[in-house]
Amino acid sequence: MSFSRSGSTTHWSSIKLALRQGTLVPLLASTVAGAVIVTPVLIVLWRSFTTGKLGFSVGLNLNNYLRVFADRDILKMLGNSVFYAAGSAALGTGLGAMLAWIVARTNTPGKALVELMPLYPILMPPIMKNIAWILLLAPRSGILNGMLQQFFGIEALVFNAFSMAGMIWVFGLACVPLGYLFLLPVFLSFDPSLEESAYIAGSRPVHTMMRITFPLAAPAFLSAFVLNFLRGLRSFETPVLQGTPGNIKVFVSRVYDSMALEFNAGLATAYSVVLVVLSVITLYFYVRATRFSERYATITGKGYRVKVIDIGPWKYVTFLAVFLYFLAGIVLPFVVLIVVSMIPYFDYDTFMSFPSNAVLNNYYTVLKHPSFVTGLYNSLVLSVTIAIVTVLAGIVMAFTIHRTRAAGAKIFEFIGTVPLAFPPLVLSVGLVIIFLGTPLYNSLWALGIGLFVAYFPYAFRNASGSIVNIHKELDEAAWVHGARWRHVFFKITLPILKPSVGGALFYIFIEAIRNVDVAVLLTAPGKEYGPVTLFEYFRLGQWAEAAAGGVIYLIILIVAVSVAKFAFKMKFSL
């Protein structure tokens, strides 16, 4: 690899500079992290050319790909997938960005409450939201349609969970946290001189926001959008639970069918490659859009102080907006789950009879379950470790791309994101193959590396989006003064990225603690990882028990977050 940006500069001088600045260290670290990420990906890709049905070996061939291209439904399904993923990402990232702006930059009343309200919905696992919203929005038995009929005499089935709109609404809500956590640090670390110039020129707050503030937040917004879009492309629970009954088929179901019906990991990978191509195209646009990264630098060497904007009476509107999100994001589904966990069975009449028919036996069932507590404890320990390691590695890789002079480092932009294009079960096969026959197989290390690969894209995209906002003049000042990479990284980049680091840690911890999909093939027999019980109940359709488990799980997390926030003054990127 050459360390020169232009052909005219001599390679040797660049290498000497890299050695002097010590930038080989982050490059090496990123290469190691990249290798860990890319190895399972390459393995599954190779197998897509060499394997058919699991257990049967075939020679090198293109059969799997030929089948993918001969699939006559592929375009329709891809269309559905792109519409669903883009719709959810736009709704979620847009709403998240708006909430972040309200919290960081406006004088919306009830600051403490407003800061916390967008945070709590993150704690609710997406599948819990799915079930709660199905109960709320089901056409004939849903609570909302039932209420419209009972209280307003509206017979028409207004809401329908089993529709594209229903799917985008539910998954879009699940996308809000990423948008919020990615954008908040950007809005909090804004050079106010840019906005002040607009005000001096006579621009109004809303106009300034649209013309100055939001465009400057574009890299972080796009980063979150890309991530949410890719999550949408490969998301499975919402399409299965809400799409199939509405006759909406998405592309990822082909991947799943290849594994679940045909047991053909090679074909599943060939289908996943279509998702990889889509991801590459998306990333290409992202890289192009942010190629002049200096344009987006909001943190410069001039020193800054975040200015809170007085939005006048609009502050009540913004408060209402945050509150409405809080209602839709957690209160409404949480209340539904609480009631469902305490009624004998769910139908509209029984739901409306609550609390006269309340029972607590579901809580008893969950608490006496053999693995509820052990699973929760195991995953707690592992999730904290994974969050720290992944976030640090993500920042180092983003630093290598945007701050070192390593030519070709942009490739990490793709490597760091590619695991997201693979559905978890497909990626897990690659990981199993890596560890098979080694002492690492069936160990906690294998599980840890699996989770690292799965969550790295989140840490990396978060760091990449944020680092672009830090003007290079800060590092350059240090480089000029003979600093080595570790000085720049630990004394400049990391402290400035602190808010976004907090957010990423929090997000990955929350995601990893409830991960079942990636972990499942790497868990050793006899080891219970993750709140298995909770998800098992959801999977088995024991919704009342699942709701009880979910309520307990959420209460633990809400208490933990509140204690961390108020007792230990911990900041979750706030």
Next chain:
Amino acid sequence: MGKKIFMAGSVAFVAILFAWTAARAAEMPNMDTMKKAAEKGAQKVMQTAAPSPTTKAAQAFEKVSKELYPKAKQEGNLIVYSVWDVDHLRAISDAFMKRYPGIKVTYWQARNPEIVTRVLTEFQGGQASVDVILSDNAPPVVRAAGAIANYETIQKDVLYLHDPTMATVSLQIQALSYNTKKIKPADLPKSWEDVANPKFKGMVALDDPMRAGPLSSMLAGLKTQWKDDNRFNNFVKGLKALGVPVHQSTSAMFRLVISGEYAICMPALLHDVMEEKGKGTPVDYVKTVPPVVFPRQAGIYIKAPNPNAAKLFAEWLISTQGQQTIDSVGRESSRKDFKSKTSIESAFPKGTKPVPVTDKLFLEDPKKWLDTNVKPIWEG
């Protein structure tokens, strides 16, 4: 003259009598022979009152248990991969370890596709990682790839569905279930075929027939039982003509029937219906519609590190104690002679003929079977 004739007649009579007696005596067995005959007779009587299949199975199990346990004890471990719920697995392994304290059971719980993926990836990697695959859909698929060691249970005579290569330890029983608030008993479908009646349009929650789920197994079972392609085709066409949404999650579909979104569940699992019914949920099943039975098997991995423990576990699961444990966690017994609320004898009228799912192609390669038998009708 008359006297002479009388004398000659008497002599002749005595001679004939003597000759006949001698001939009979020659035919008659001696005392030993008689004793043997008596013993033979007794044996015959004993054979007709021979131990019932239940007793024989129990005796055979005790014998094999005595043979296998010392070897299994030396192995010391048993690793099970299963689709069953964690609390069910915990109850089963605890009961097994109580009976055989020298064996430590560990298990890994996942869904069928995950089990197949893991086992076959390990198989190709030469890993001796698991002993028993305890599941419904997974064992036949794993067997088709050559990763199952053939093992025929010695208790086969008491089983509903016997497979000479794997022990059938439980059954998945499908029933036609309905929401009692949404449909009156008189209006219910009378058979599986009747569900395709257009009058049920909009009332039926249909499992996706193009996935390896309960509806596709029912179709495989009915096709084998009917042996009538036209009848089968019309049934699938009728279901398609209902134009109702299909579901890929059996459990979510059943919940939506309970919630009143649909009236009829096509199909539901009997133990789910029984459990909900027991709680007072407004759900029941049509007893006159014969149940579809799908085997749940304990397949022994070909590279099992603890093969004796694996065999012992498979046999114990079929034994009365094993079946009691399986029943206690709400799963259906695989034995004909086991009575419980979910057994076919108790749950369905006398003489009900279940629909067994035995189609080898369906069990081993569901995709191929569906592409051949259902796809042309369903998607055509």
